[in-house]
Each structure stands twice: as structure tokens, then as C-alpha cells.
Amino acid sequence: MASNTERNLIVLIIVVAANAFREAIRDRILYNLVIFALLVIASAILLKDLTDGQEGRTIVNIGLTAMLFFGVFISIFVGVGLVSKEIEKRTVYSIFSKPVRRSEFIIGKYLGLCLTLALNVAVMGMGLTLALAFVGSTTLAANIWPAIFLIFLELMVMTGVAMVFSTFSSPALSALLSFLVFVIGHLSSSLRDLGETLGSQVSKVVFDAIYFVLPNLSLFTFRTEAAAGLIPSANMLGYSALYAFLYIVVLLGIAVMVFQKRNFK
Amino acid sequence: MENIVEIEGLSKDYDVGFWRKRKVRALDDLSLNVKPGGIFGFLGGNGAGKTTTIKILMGLIFPTEGSAKILGSPIYDVKMRSRIGYCPENPYFYDYLTPLELLDYFGQLFGLDAAVRSSRSEQLLNAVGIEEIAWKRQLRKFSKGMQQRVGLAQALINEPEIVFLDEPMSGLDPVGRREIRELIAGLKAKGTSVFMSTHILSDVEALCDEVAILRKGKLFATGDLQELLSRDTGRRGFEVIASGLSPAAVAQIEALSKGAVVTGKPNGIAIEVENEESIEGILRTIRDNYGKLISVLPVKQSLEDLFIEKPDED
Numbered sequence: 001m002a003s004n005t006e007r008n009l010i011v012l013i014i015v016v017a018a019n020a021f022r023e024a025i026r027d028r029i030l031y032n033l034v035i036f037a038l039l040v041i042a043s044a045i046l047l048k049d050l051t052d053g054q055e056g057r058t059i060v061n062i063g064l065t066a067m068l069f070f071g072v073f074i075s076i077f078v079g080v081g082l083v084s085k086e087i088e089k090r091t092v093y094s095i096f097s098k099p100v101r102r103s104e105f106i107i108g109k110y111l112g113l114c115l116t117l118a119l120n121v122a123v124m125g126m127g128l129t130l131a132l133a134f135v136g137s138t139t140l141a142a143n144i145w146p147a148i149f150l151i152f153l154e155l156m157v158m159t160g161v162a163m164v165f166s167t168f169s170s171p172a173l174s175a176l177l178s179f180l181v182f183v184i185g186h187l188s189s190s191l192r193d194l195g196e197t198l199g200s201q202v203s204k205v206v207f208d209a210i211y212f213v214l215p216n217l218s219l220f221t222f223r224t225e226a227a228a229g230l231i232p233s234a235n236m237l238g239y240s241a242l243y244a245f246l247y248i249v250v251l252l253g254i255a256v257m258v259f260q261k262r263n264f265k
Numbered sequence: 266m267e268n269i270v271e272i273e274g275l276s277k278d279y280d281v282g283f284w285r286k287r288k289v290r291a292l293d294d295l296s297l298n299v300k301p302g303g304i305f306g307f308l309g310g311n312g313a314g315k316t317t318t319i320k321i322l323m324g325l326i327f328p329t330e331g332s333a334k335i336l337g338s339p340i341y342d343v344k345m346r347s348r349i350g351y352c353p354e355n356p357y358f359y360d361y362l363t364p365l366e367l368l369d370y371f372g373q374l375f376g377l378d379a380a381v382r383s384s385r386s387e388q389l390l391n392a393v394g395i396e397e398i399a400w401k402r403q404l405r406k407f408s409k410g411m412q413q414r415v416g417l418a419q420a421l422i423n424e425p426e427i428v429f430l431d432e433p434m435s436g437l438d439p440v441g442r443r444e445i446r447e448l449i450a451g452l453k454a455k456g457t458s459v460f461m462s463t464h465i466l467s468d469v470e471a472l473c474d475e476v477a478i479l480r481k482g483k484l485f486a487t488g489d490l491q492e493l494l495s496r497d498t499g500r501r502g503f504e505v506i507a508s509g510l511s512p513a514a515v516a517q518i519e520a521l522s523k524g525a526v527v528t529g530k531p532n533g534i535a536i537e538v539e540n541e542e543s544i545e546g547i548l549r550t551i552r553d554n555y556g557k558l559i560s561v562l563p564v565k566q567s568l569e570d571l572f573i574e575k576p577d578e579d
């Protein structure tokens with residue numbers, strides 16, 4: 001009996017996730033890939049004649065940065081609408097009258113968007129790899145993948161952030177707040193150092209709070225290093241993945257808790 | 266099982282206002298039992314609290330007070346939900362899906378096998394009158410009435426024991442209304458219980474066994490429909506409808522029987538009288554004035570009388 005309900009839970013989450021993925025595809029979320037492809041191809045062609053193997057480095061820099069920004073754009077804008085759009089359009093009515101728990105729905109929708117992002121990032125990564133191969137930087141072509149994985153982790157965290165905000169504020173405000181978290185999340189460890197040097201007790205507490213509450217996104221940043229041909233250590237990858245996982249679990253927990261109590265009016 | 270729906274002391278306050286939150290009582294201490302096997306009509310005017318009640322039953326909003334059970338289980342029991350169906354008021358579904366995909370997705374949520382899903386989807390879309398060419402068209406291109414039909418189909422994908430329909434006829438054309446009326450009658454014949462909210466009284470008279478009438482969130486009356494209609498309200502008498510009468514003749518009739526109420530109708534006039542004795546005189550007057558008698562009918566308490574709030578009641 002217990003194993004039966006467990007199986008149902010997993011199956012349900014997969015079913016919801018698959019539909020969320022289908023929604024993303026049909027809402028033409030993958031169109032950004034076209035722009036990305038054009039960008040990478042253009043830079044590959046334009047930089048082909050640069051000297052000293054600098055072209056590979058520049059392509060990695062442009063490519064990974066573009067990948068992060070396209071990805072974050074999708075994470076925030078689609079993530080914010082993931083659940084709130086369903087409430088607004090009242091499509092949740094016919095879902096929750098069926099044997100679907102609110103938690104299963106939230107997790108399923110979240111994973112569906114993560115799947116979309118994974119596909120997106122993978123395709124962009126392949127485009128980048130091809131461009132690098134085209135300009136002859138074959139080592140870089142292989143070495144960028146750990147950095148791409150880190151970007152994907154960051155996108156998963158940002159999707160969770162957007163979803164949490166959307167469970168208690170309007171889509172526009174949620175998007176704005178998520179964007180702020182993205183910006184501050186990249187600065188939080190530097191801010192913390194700043195707080196240390198300022199010496200004042202108040203600023204230390206404030207910057208420490210920001211550091212511990214907001215996601216520390218610098219953990220996922222490896223673009224410049226990747227462009228220089230470095231690969232992150234297994235330790236760094238493992239630590240970042242664990243951090244992302246725990247952070248996401250907390251985010252989903254909050255989203256579920258808020259969503260459980262929600263009246264769908 | 267005694268009752269398939271048991272509602273006990275259900276109340277719901279909505280918060281309204283942005284800065285200063287006020288509470289509006291939409292549902293006030295509603296208690297209600299529904300027996301299996303019939304079509305239960307949940308009646309009430311706009312804003313009476315029908316949708317609020319159904320949404321509470323479906324676990325979409327939470328009651329301020331009270332509790333309810335469906336099929337003997339508390340309304341928050343997820344397992345019970347695999348045995349019920351629900352079509353929301355003015356339903357809206359994922360517009361990026363086709364009706365076939367939607368029904369298939371919902372079937373998956375119930376854990377149905379692929380073969381069952383596909384055969385039921387086709388059968389249900391036929392039953393609600395969605396033409397086959399529309400089966401593979403995205404729902405964003407569906408009209409309101411078509412959405413309503415899809416809503417009814419999805420409510421039945423799991424072959425529920427009881428189905429909750431919130432104004433199932435809304436948005437349907439006359440043909441559609443007849444089709445859906447037949448569909449609902451067919452459900453009853455198959456043993457499915459139906460709980461439907463509506464304010465279309467002809468549908469109620471054609472379909473419902475039992476009804477409950479809500480007024481301003483309170484239960485006003487409940488019971489067997491025929492029994493409610495034959496209940497003594499002191500309003501008895503006959504209605505004579507005639508045409509082709511001159512104003513002078515109408516005045517003559519008015520004078521003839523005291524207390525007769527004469528109202529104009531598109532096809533003539535209606536004369537309402539209290540007692541049987543005055544009918545004879547009226548009929549004679551009509552004949553003498555070369556009028557045409559259309560009908561003589563006893564006036565019985567109509568559903569409308571039950572339904573419409575009178576100013577002297579509260």
C-alpha cells in the first residue's frame with residue numbers, strides 16, 4: 001500500500017512535469033536558441049581572424065555570459081508565471097479537484113521548467129562547442145561543459161526563487177524581486193567581505209544576513225576561468241551542486257507551504 | 266452508504282478591500298445532505314453562494330467554519346477525489362492543448378492506462394458533441410460553449426461516482442442545452458450521481474429529483490422537487506388565457522369577477538381567478554364577445570415562486 005502511493009507520487013510529478021515541459025515548448029520558449037545561435041555564429045565568424053588563439057577565449061566569454069542571461073531571463077519570467085498563471089486563468093480548478101496534491105503540482109511544474117532549461121542550456125552548449133571547434137579551440141570545446149553545468153545549477157536556483165516570490169506577490173513584482181536576488185546574489189560574498197572591512201557591527205550583521213539568506217550565486221560562476229581553459233575541481237562542483245540542491249529544497253518547501261493555504265478565488 | 270455529500274455548518278467569509286480588509290459572508294451555516302443515485306439541483310440566484318459551496322467541496326477554497334464529506338470521506342482526502350468529477354463554472358483549460366491531449370493528461374492524473382484514456386476520450390468528446398475535426402485543434406481556438414462541453418467531458422474521464430457541475434448549461438446554444446440535458450439524464454440512468462448548480466429553472470424541472478435553494482448564502486429550502494412544488498403556499502386558482510377581445514370586453518370581464526387579475530400577453534390576455542365558480546362567467550363573456558379561448562389551467566406553485574425572493578420574506 002505504502003509503496004503504491006509512493007509510486008503514484010513519483011508518476012504524478014513526472015506527469016505534471018511532462019505537461020509543463022510541453023507547455024514551455026508550445027509557448028515557444030526555445031525561440032531564444034535562434035538568437036543565441038546567431039550570436040555565437042556571428043562572433044565565431046567575426047573573431048576567426050583574431051590572432052594568438054584569443055578567439056576561443058572570447059567566444060567562451062560571450063557564449064557563457066549569453067547563456068546565463070538567456071537562461072535567467074527564462075527562469076525568472078517563466079518561473080514567475082509557472083504557478084501564478086494557472087491560478088489567474090483558473091486552470092488549477094480542474095487539477096486540484098483531481099487526486100493531485102498541491103505539493104506534487106508545485107514540484108512537477110518546477111521540474112518541468114528545469115527540464116526545459118536543461119534542454120535549452122544543452123543546445124546552447126552544443127552550439128558553443130561547435131563554434132569553438134570551428135575556430136580550432138578543440139580543448140576549450142570540451143572544457144566548457146563543467147562551467148555550463150554550474151550555469152544550469154544557478155538557473156535551477158533562480159527558477160525556485162521566482163516561483164517562491166510568485167506564490168505571494170504579483171508577477172511583475174516577483175520578476176523584479178527575482179532580478180534583484182540575481183544581482184545581489186552575485187555580489188553577496190563580496191558584500192560580506194565589504195561588511196567585514198567596514199568594521200561597523202550593524203553593517204556586518206546586515207551583510208551577513210544577506211549572505212546567508214540570499215543564494216550565493218558566485219558559487220556557480222566560472223565563466224572567466226573557463227575561458228582561460230581551466231576546469232573546476234570535483235570538490236567545487238560537488239559543493240556547488242549540494243548547495244544548489246539544499247537551497248532548492250528550502251525554496252520548494254516555502255513555495256509548497258504558502259501554496260497549501262491558498263484560496264483559489 | 267447513506268449520503269454521498271454531507272455538509273455541516275459550512276460558512277465562508279471572503280476578504281474584500283485592499284487597504285482595509287472587510288469580510289463578506291458568502292455562505293452562512295449551510296448544512297445539507299445528498300442521497301446517492303439522483304440528480305441534485307443546487308439552486309439560487311446570482312451571488313447566492315453556489316459556486317462558493319462547490320469550490321469548498323472541491324478543496325479549492327477553505328471554509329471559515331464547518332466541514333463536509335463526499336462519499337463518506339473528508340473533502341481533503343486525495344484518494345476520494347479519484348471517485349468524483351468536477352466541471353467548474355465557465356471552465357478554462359490549458360489553451361496550448363487539444364481536447365484529446367487535455368483528456369489524456371487528466372486521465373494520466375487519475376492513473377488510467379493509455380488504452381483506457383484514449384477510448385474514453387473519444388467516447389466522451391462524442392458524447393458532449395465536439396466534432397471530430399476539432400479534436401486536434403488547440404483549445405485556445407475554442408468558443409465558450411465548446412470549452413463548456415470539454416469541461417463536461419473532462420469531468421467524466423474517471424467514470425466518477427458523483428459529478429459536480431457548476432452551471433453546466435452556461436454558454437450553450439439551445440441544441441447544446443438539449444444535448445447536455447440528455448447527457449446528464451443518461452448519467453443518472455447509468456447510476457452516476459449528479460450535483461449541479463443552476464439558475465435555469467426549466468432544466469431543474471426537467472432533470473432534478475431533489476433540490477436545495479440558497480438565498481444570500483443561507484439554505485432556504487431543500488427536499489424533493491415535486492413535494493416542494495405542491496407544498497401549500499396559499500396561492501391557488503386558475504388562469505384563463507384568451508385572445509381577440511376588445512378593451513370593452515376585457516373591462517367587462519374585470520368587472521365580472523372581483524379579484525381577477527388581468528394581464529396582457531403577447532398572444533392575448535391572461536386572467537387569473539381565485540375560485541372555480543367565476544370561470545364559467547368568464548368563459549361565457551369571452552364567447553359572447555367572439556373572443557378565442559386558448560387555455561384554462563390550474564395555477565400551481567412554480568419553481569419561480571420558490572426561487573424568487575419576495576420583499577416580505579427574510
Ligand SMILES: Nc1ncnc2c1ncn2[C@@H]1O[C@H](COP(=O)(O)OP(=O)(O)OP(=O)(O)O)[C@@H](O)[C@H]1O
Pocket residue numbers: 265279280281289290291309310311312313314315316317318354464
Ligand atoms: N473571490 C471573491 N472575493 C470576494 N467575494 C466573493 C468572491 N467570490 C464570491 N464572492 C461573493 O460571494 C457571494 C457568493 O458568490 P458565488 O460565486 O458563490 O455565487 P453563485 O451562487 O455561484 O452566483 P452565480 O449564479 O452568479 O454564479 C457573492 O456575494 C460574491 O460577491
Ligand SMILES: [Mg+2]
Pocket residue numbers: 315316317354431
Ligand atoms: Mg456561480
